[in-house]
Amino acid sequence: xxxxxxxxxxxxxxxxxxxxxxxxxxxxxxxxxxxxxxxxxxxxxxxxxxxxxxxxxxxxxxxxxxxxxxxxxxxxxxxxxxxxxxxxxxxxxxxxxxxxxxxxxxxxxxxxxx
Amino acid sequence: xxxxxxxxxxxxxxxxxxxxxxxxxxxxxxxxxxxxxxxxxxxxxxxxxxxxxxxxxxxxxxxxxxxxxxxxxxxxxxxxxxxxxxxxxxxxxxxxxxxxxxxxxxxxxxxxxx
Numbered sequence: 001x002x003x004x005x006x007x008x009x010x011x012x013x014x015x016x017x018x019x020x021x022x023x024x025x026x027x028x029x030x031x032x033x034x035x036x037x038x039x040x041x042x043x044x045x046x047x048x049x050x051x052x053x054x055x056x057x058x059x060x061x062x063x064x065x066x067x068x069x070x071x072x073x074x075x076x077x078x079x080x081x082x083x084x085x086x087x088x089x090x091x092x093x094x095x096x097x098x099x100x101x102x103x104x105x106x107x108x109x110x111x112x113x114x
Numbered sequence: 115x116x117x118x119x120x121x122x123x124x125x126x127x128x129x130x131x132x133x134x135x136x137x138x139x140x141x142x143x144x145x146x147x148x149x150x151x152x153x154x155x156x157x158x159x160x161x162x163x164x165x166x167x168x169x170x171x172x173x174x175x176x177x178x179x180x181x182x183x184x185x186x187x188x189x190x191x192x193x194x195x196x197x198x199x200x201x202x203x204x205x206x207x208x209x210x211x212x213x214x215x216x217x218x219x220x221x222x223x224x225x226x227x228x
Contacts, residue, residue, distance in 0.1 A: 044219040104156025
């Protein structure tokens with residue numbers, strides 16, 4: 001079946017450190033891939049997306065590249081800030097699906113310390 | 115532009131009681147989703163509406179959960195009777211259509227069943 005696996009959290013970093021949050025997926029067809037972020041007390045927000053192999057999604061300094069050969073979509077940021085502290089969710093949407101269902105990973109909590 | 119609205123934000127009930135959640139999607143969004151997010155897990159789709167018709171309710175526990183979107187705008191999700199394992203955050207999301215990549219999430223309703 002279709003599924004998303006993320007690295008276990010929490011991830012604790014100092015400000016200005018490099019961030020990687022690993023995400024791998026299992027899917028039939030050619031899914032679209034997403035990273036959503038959930039700040040404390042707020043709803044999920046789309047951070048970035050990629051719809052086909054080798055696409056790179058980017059937003060707010062975050063990047064992720066759709067790697068079909070390794071079925072991965074790792075999230076990276078060169079220099080994190082305290083304001084990046086949040087829960088990050090990797091998700092997929094099946095390309096052949098006639099619905100819009102998102103399938104989410106379990107989430108990774110990021111804590112950035114000053 | 116107003117976002118997805120949900121109410122109430124918090125609800126505490128005892129098991130076997132009933133509860134209802136309300137969602138008002140972004141104006142003009144034809145597709146509406148209800149997700150269940152259990153603590154420590156990613157959101158899971160319960161039901162998807164296209165206008166006032168159900169597109170996907172394969173993971174909705176129909177013996178106790180029901181949802182409607184009578185006029186193709188607002189939606190209500192009901193649980194009757196509630197069980198302890200229903201304790202979760204219930205997220206409503208909307209999009210322009212089922213093929214629209216971006217889903218916009220509301221702040222969620224946090225339910226605690228005692």
